[in-house]
Amino acid sequence: MDYSKNTKILPIIAGIVTAIIWGISFIFTKDVLNHTFPSQVMGLRFASAVITLTILKALGVIRIDLKGKGWKALIPLSLFQPGLYFMGETWGVKWTTASEAGMIIALVPVVSTVMAGFFLKERVNFLQFICILISIVGVFVIVSTQGELKFGEHLWGIVALFIAVIAQSAYSILSKKQSHKFTSVEITYIMMWSGMIIFNTLGISQSISTGTLDIYLSPLKLPSVTIGILYLGVISSVFAFLMFNYALAHLRISQTTTMLNLVPLVAVFGGVVIQNDPFGWLQAVGIVLILVGVWGTTIFGERQKKLTNDNNLKI
Template sequence: MKEKISDKKWFIYALVPLCALCWGFSYLGITVTLKSLEPIQLLAMRWTVSALIFLILAACRIIKVQYKGKDIKLVLTVGILQPCIYSIFETVGVKLTTTSESSIFIATIPLMVLIIGSLILHKKNSRRTILAIVMAFAGVVICVAFSPNFSLGGKGLGYLILFCAVLTGAFYTYTSSKAAEQFDAIEVTFSIAVMGGIFFNCVSFAMGYGFSGYRACLTDMKLLAGVLFLGICCSSLCYLIFNFVLGKLPTAIATNLVTNSTTAVGVISGCAFAGDPFGWYTVAGVALTITGVCLSSLGNKELADSSPVAGDEVNTDKMKAK
């Protein structure tokens, strides 16, 4: 049987830079929009945009969403973890610490995925994959720790909340990968978009913001553009790609590819467009991160060639499910 293009490894890896590009530039989009909106307003609006996109596509039958005969608890769990719980931990954690500290914490998600997979889920990873994740994380640390703006002035509560964000993000990747055994990427992303839109709007209204954020977009085109970029590209396209990649590659490798590629793009875009400091640490850190990301793809091949058990965990699990 002829292999679908969506199953080809080159196609999967080609999607990662697109996801990293959008998510990497999301830092700029968030910076611009938060000048006019509160964090919960922004979350409500960007996920409303994402939810409307998927609802319209489903209503027009451009995409198909079928839950009959499937374990709906899986996608509900995915949606609760991300965006509902994770986004709150991340937003509050960033507010209570510095940007530098939060960047380092979020960059540890691939490491947490590796730790949870090895200790709790007994997943096997090649030494090359482990080295790749450590290298990518080390690159992020160099970029941030040697920057003139780096500081360690955050509070203990902020660190604890960011750790909860990392833990939630790691469990999300595994839950999404598990959901991929029954649901395709569109169904998973549709679910989290709708859940995110409902949840954050309820919280926003409960906090008394009402429609003030939506009204602000009607008079500020720059704000509207930022919200649309975050809603369309980051909350819709990127999550669709990420959920797709999680369904095709081992979880630790998929997370390393996307998360650290995004961090590298974020650092470069910050230096180029936001006036962030640039120096040897930027070049060295980004180079180390990109090297780690590249090693991940090689680690995936090594893992697949070593044994059926240690190979593509997602495809193996799907075969067992059948």
């Protein structure tokens, strides 16, 4: 067996599989929401993720050591991720389509770059700026396919998705200060616990207010809901994350970013084929513009960092 070849191929496979899993997750979310309400979906999703991570920890598959690390510093981050992000994503998926959700969530790298420029004073070069504009045009093209915008559920869904994008971007920036203290698995463990507590508190409170607490878990009697929750919590939130970390450890950032561009493509393909989402040439133009913008923003940013590092070495 050629182990050197496997060390190159396996991370690529892991990255591609991760992108496919995350792309399909929008479809499962949309389907589960037909039988549940958003905070209930998220509460059950994170509960299954916590149970899975706890079992993996007990079996020694993953290592989580939070002693003396001041893990409470991660709690404020949970307001952004999973808090605001999953509120925005789930309500956005409920009020739009899986295809649109995948396309708009793909803007996270672009918005992260813009926010880093404002708050971290990271320089945005000219080519990145052009690519950011291209992505913005892509979003306008997609939104324009809905005709005249009115303050209905669809527009609120678009707004919710943008809240998710901003929340994830803010989380990415704020979490940099904590990344040297905790492993990615430890951060995820805290985030999953936070999500389970936050969303089950909201879900149970909503059920109490409507007098339906006794049937809070009833949707799990439906095989489609149980499968959907397990997919979202176990496969999408846990195993895909572990595979993505494996890919990150063995590939360049530019490579993993390129693979993540598959997420909206899978979401669009699945939404159109499985859920009959509307898709015409304007949507195609929109998603191409977004993908080109995301790819360019990331790649040109990586090139700038490389040039800066090379210049520093020369000095």
